[in-house]
Amino acid sequence: xxxxxxxxxxxxxxxxxxxxxxxxxxxxxxxxxxxxxxxxxxxxxxxxxxxxxxxxxxxxxxxxxxxxxxxxxxxxxxxxxxxxxxxxxxxxxxxxxxxxxxxxxxxxxxxxxxxxxxxxxxxxxxxxxxxxxxxxxxxxxxxxxxxxxxxxxxxxxxxxxxxxxxxxxxxxxxxxxxxxxxxxxxxxxxxxxxxxxxxxxxxxxxxxxxxxxxxxxxxxxxxxxxxxxxxxxx
Amino acid sequence: xxxxxxxxxxxxxxxxxxxxxxxxxxxxxxxxxxxxxxxxxxxxxxxxxxxxxxxxxxxxxxxxxxxxxxxxxxxxxxxxxxxxxxxxxxxxxxxxxxxxxxxxxxxxxxxxxxxxxxxxxxxxxxxxxxxxxxxxxxxxxxxxxxxxxxxxxxxxxxxxxxxxxxxxxxxxxxxxxxxxxxxxxxxxxxxxxxxxxxxxxxxxxxxxxxxxxxxxxxxxxxxxxxxxxxxxxxxxxxxxxxxxxxxxxxxxxxxxxxxxxxxxxxxxxxxxxxxxxxxxxxxxxxxxxxxxxxxxxxxxxxxxxxxxxxxxxxxxxxxxxxxxxxxxxxxxxxxxxxxxxxxxxxxxxxxxxxxxxxxxxxxxxxxxxxxxx
Ligand SMILES: Nc1ncnc2c1ncn2[C@@H]1O[C@H](COP(=O)(O)OP(=O)(O)OP(=O)(O)O)[C@@H](O)[C@H]1O
Ligand SMILES: [Mg+2]
Numbered sequence: 288x289x290x291x292x293x294x295x296x297x298x299x300x301x302x303x304x305x306x307x308x309x310x311x312x313x314x315x316x317x318x319x320x321x322x323x324x325x326x327x328x329x330x331x332x333x334x335x336x337x338x339x340x341x342x343x344x345x346x347x348x349x350x351x352x353x354x355x356x357x358x359x360x361x362x363x364x365x366x367x368x369x370x371x372x373x374x375x376x377x378x379x380x381x382x383x384x385x386x387x388x389x390x391x392x393x394x395x396x397x398x399x400x401x402x403x404x405x406x407x408x409x410x411x412x413x414x415x416x417x418x419x420x421x422x423x424x425x426x427x428x429x430x431x432x433x434x435x436x437x438x439x440x441x442x443x444x445x446x447x448x449x450x451x452x453x454x455x456x457x458x459x460x461x462x463x464x465x466x467x468x469x470x471x472x473x474x475x476x477x478x479x480x481x482x483x484x485x486x487x488x489x490x491x492x493x494x495x496x497x498x499x500x501x502x503x504x505x506x507x508x509x510x511x512x513x514x515x516x517x518x519x520x521x
Numbered sequence: 522x523x524x525x526x527x528x529x530x531x532x533x534x535x536x537x538x539x540x541x542x543x544x545x546x547x548x549x550x551x552x553x554x555x556x557x558x559x560x561x562x563x564x565x566x567x568x569x570x571x572x573x574x575x576x577x578x579x580x581x582x583x584x585x586x587x588x589x590x591x592x593x594x595x596x597x598x599x600x601x602x603x604x605x606x607x608x609x610x611x612x613x614x615x616x617x618x619x620x621x622x623x624x625x626x627x628x629x630x631x632x633x634x635x636x637x638x639x640x641x642x643x644x645x646x647x648x649x650x651x652x653x654x655x656x657x658x659x660x661x662x663x664x665x666x667x668x669x670x671x672x673x674x675x676x677x678x679x680x681x682x683x684x685x686x687x688x689x690x691x692x693x694x695x696x697x698x699x700x701x702x703x704x705x706x707x708x709x710x711x712x713x714x715x716x717x718x719x720x721x722x723x724x725x726x727x728x729x730x731x732x733x734x735x736x737x738x739x740x741x742x743x744x745x746x747x748x749x750x751x752x753x754x755x756x757x758x759x760x761x762x763x764x765x766x767x768x769x770x771x772x773x774x775x776x777x778x779x780x781x782x783x784x785x786x787x788x789x790x791x792x793x794x795x796x797x798x799x800x801x802x803x804x805x806x807x808x809x810x811x812x813x814x815x816x817x818x819x820x821x822x823x824x825x826x827x828x829x830x831x832x833x834x835x836x837x838x839x840x841x842x843x844x845x846x847x848x849x850x851x852x853x854x855x856x857x858x859x860x861x862x863x864x865x866x867x868x869x870x871x872x873x874x875x876x877x878x879x880x881x882x883x884x885x886x887x888x889x890x891x892x893x894x
Binding site: 346365372373374380389396397398399400401402404405 | 523529530532533534801808809810813815889890892893894
């Protein structure tokens with residue numbers, strides 16, 4: 288059995304406002320593999336974004352272990368977690384994450400330069416190509432306020448792809464896209480998984496997205512209720 | 522790329538940025554204005570000392586202020602000249618007097634009598650006439666900045682000081698005193714005006730021979746005039762200024778305004794930078810989520826502080842230069858020592874960075890998880 292790129296063991300996450308403790312995830316066990324596009328589906332409030340944040344080392348679990356490429360990273364220091372995020376993950380999240388002050392191209396390049404690294408010319412060229420591929424080339428030097436919601440979503444995808452991440456974590460990446468654009472995005476994500484052997488995890492409500500998944504995980508009230516991979520040999 | 526991010530954010534929130542820059546400008550300009558005015562007053566306080574051309578001053582015991590000296594026996598001059606280290610020693614008379622303007626109003630003046638033929642310790646810049654004109658028995662100088670006190674006399678006009686007749690022989694430039702309006706004349710006329718006994722003077726200027734060891738000379742001189750104080754010129758200048766700063770409250774008053782200007786500036790910088798970071802918290806969370814470490818956010822906001830400081834210092838110095846230019850020939854004295862701009866820029870930079878500290882702290886505490894909520 289191939290080693291998973293990311294493994295969650297007995298993940299529990301609670302939030303507390305001082306009086307009530309809310310258990311958002313309970314005993315979640317999941318492993319994610321390269322070359323596979325996993326869809327996580329579940330009703331609103333079921334804990335999908337929380338789960339994705341824990342997978343991306345943005346949030347720490349209350350209990351349980353997270354391993355990245357076989358290494359236990361649950362308790363790594365904050366600074367190291369940041370560097371692991373930078374080199375291993377691409378994020379596309381539900382809420383807008385473009386930085387209004389940066390022109391579109393810099394919004395993409397920031398995924399490489401945020402720790403102060405110089406931007407090599409080749410990477411700049413790659414950012415340009417990605418923007419082209421997602422129909423944003425004309426906006427490269429505009430501020431993000433010139434973009435529509437769907438265009439901003441595509442910008443987020445371009446940024447997530449810039450560093451060739453091993454694992455792409457996408458929260459409703461197609462929610463603001465029309466059928467045509469969403470197809471482009473989904474095809475891209477699928478080819479990343481299949482042809483470039485990356486792990487892709489996609490959270491969605493959208494039934495049109497389901498057919499693209501190699502595997503569907505269902506989450507309800509913070510618990511995995513179904514996983515199409517279970518029992519299958521890998 | 523962090524400097525680019527820092528700059529873009531500042532430019533995007535330019536109104537807030539302008540506010541922060543204003544805080545820096547306030548520190549630089551207001552403090553600069555206060556201190557240059559104070560330095561200007563300093564030069565007035567010690568103007569006679571600074572322009573005396575002497576290495577040492579011999580003054581009455583316990584002198585703390587060059588403008589208030591007791592009488593000295595003039596025979597000390599001979600003892601001092603007798604020393605191998607001394608090139609010359611000149612007894613000067615300084616005395617308070619009153620002049621009567623043509624309209625009958627009296628004004629206090631400070632008369633400085635210089636011994637012929639050297640006329641050492643006297644005025645150093647003239648708009649009309651020259652030092653030699655003081656050799657004329659009745660000749661005095663008045664300063665171009667004090668002319669109205671004398672009823673705007675011309676060269677050659679007759680004035681009255683302590684009921685003595687004097688004649689304006691020259692007009693000096695920037696020879697204004699702090700203790701009183703300076704009037705230079707020759708020693709003979711000064712003695713008449715002051716009605717001093719023939720064997721006393723107010724202080725003795727001493728010039729050392731080239732190559733003489735100042736420490737040894739000082740010790741020898743103290744030996745020969747044990748009942749007087751011998752003070753190096755630079756030290757007397759400093760103690761004179763210190764005397765006024767402490768005894769007139771000038772130090773306290775300038776100190777307070779400097780402190781308040783600095784505080785106002787630092788608070789403006791602090792509040793504007795903090796609110797900017799607060800309103801951009803989400804962006805900082807996104808940077809964190811993308812892989813930015815706390816130290817990267819630290820660096821970004823620090824760069825912002827530096828950029829704001831640089832802009833503020835630049836604009837502040839521009840306004841400060843205009844202020845200095847505008848006041849260069851007025852009665853309000855300003856003076857900027859050559860070291861001052863550098864120290865002041867460094868001081869302003871430090872205050873600005875101190876002001877940005879709260880913003881930096883806020884930015885580094887942003888939780889990456891909040892980026893996606
Ligand atoms: N930081 C937090 N503090 C308090 N409660 C939180 C926090 N983050 C998430 N929650 C709670 O956890 C629950 C799950 O939230 P989450 O965003 O993970 O749901 P979701 O499945 O992504 O929903 P949706 O489909 O609407 O995006 C919600 O009830 C939410 O209120
Ligand atoms: Mg969600």
